[in-house]
Amino acid sequence: MPTIVVDVMPKAELLDPQGKAVQNALHRLGVEDFDSVRIGKRFELTVEGAVDDALLEKVREIADDVLSNAVIEDVVGIEVVE
Amino acid sequence: MPTIVVDVMPKAELLDPQGKAVQNALHRLGVEDFDSVRIGKRFELTVEGAVDDALLEKVREIADDVLSNAVIEDVVGIEVVE
Numbered sequence: 001m002p003t004i005v006v007d008v009m010p011k012a013e014l015l016d017p018q019g020k021a022v023q024n025a026l027h028r029l030g031v032e033d034f035d036s037v038r039i040g041k042r043f044e045l046t047v048e049g050a051v052d053d054a055l056l057e058k059v060r061e062i063a064d065d066v067l068s069n070a071v072i073e074d075v076v077g078i079e080v081v082e
Numbered sequence: 083m084p085t086i087v088v089d090v091m092p093k094a095e096l097l098d099p100q101g102k103a104v105q106n107a108l109h110r111l112g113v114e115d116f117d118s119v120r121i122g123k124r125f126e127l128t129v130e131g132a133v134d135d136a137l138l139e140k141v142r143e144i145a146d147d148v149l150s151n152a153v154i155e156d157v158v159g160i161e162v163v164e
Contacts, residue, residue, distance in 0.1 A: 001117065007124050009126065019126075022148065026148065033140065034127045034128060035128045036128045037125060037128075038126045038128075039123055039125055040124040040126070041121055041122070041123060041124060042091065042121070042123060043104070043119060043121055044119070044120045044121075044122070045118075046117045046118045046120075048117050058113070058115065062108065066107060066108065066111070
């Protein structure tokens with residue numbers, strides 16, 4: 001069954017306190033390799049049948065209108081797997 | 083600056099109420115194309131300098147131990163971008 005993956009990340013200019021908390025936790029564990037940690041969302045939409053251009057266009061609309069909040073988030077990727 | 087992306091999804095046998103809520107919202111909007119919607123997390127770890135095997139091994143450990151909860155989540159992907 002094909003799966004369409006939509007990746008949504010907090011906008012670069014926002015602080016992302018959740019990512020900051022993970023970064024601080026890593027520092028406390030002695031892991032200093034990462035300059036920044038940011039946390040977004042990964043949506044997996046499974047589809048019965050084929051994925052065509054019309055469906056992908058619909059996914060792009062849904063990604064912008066339903067899956068993400070354009071004020072604070074960017075849709076950074078839409079890809080079909082399987 | 084290289085970015086290591088870690089994808090974490092709720093385990094397949096779990097219900098994922100957040101994904102279900104989005105699926106129901108799409109149904110209410112008349113979108114019936116998707117069999118299921120599941121929502122996981124996307125971590126972006128930025129690194130200054132090169133990504134080598136030792137660092138990727140460390141990321142794999144962190145993904146299992148810090149970024150995900152093995153009881154309810156699976157690490158579904160680790161990849162280097164840029």
